[in-house]
Amino acid sequence: MPAVPFRVAASVPAPAGLCNVPQVGRFVGRDDALRAFGSAGNQARAIPLYADTLADYVRVLGEDHPDTPATRNNLAGAYKSAGDPQRAIPLYESTLADYVRVLGEEHPMTGIVRANLANARGST
Known part of the structure; x- marks a missing residue:
């Protein structure tokens, strides 16, 4: 099963004032290009x-x-897709810890990363 990539900046509203950070728009465009490469x-x-x-x-x-962590998940997925689950696993582990801390155990994104991690571990 391929890793599930995230659409960065689409699922969670930006914190107040973040829309004034010009880099955010470039990040979203860069993420779109990266998904196209993948x-x-x-x-x-x-x-x-x-x-x-x-x-x-x-x-x-x-x-x-x-x-x-969504971007970290996508980097891990790229490593896994490139046939390098050993580099993907620590990234998934870090992403999972971040989502548990930031979003909580029951959040759907936490569950997706947990599944991506299990899938990467099954590939080794």
């Missing part, structure tokens, strides 16, 4: 761009913004 099977191109995007999310939005 859909085309070009994980080698997507992986470094996901890593850069994740670093930008951490820097601009912080670890507690839900889009940050």
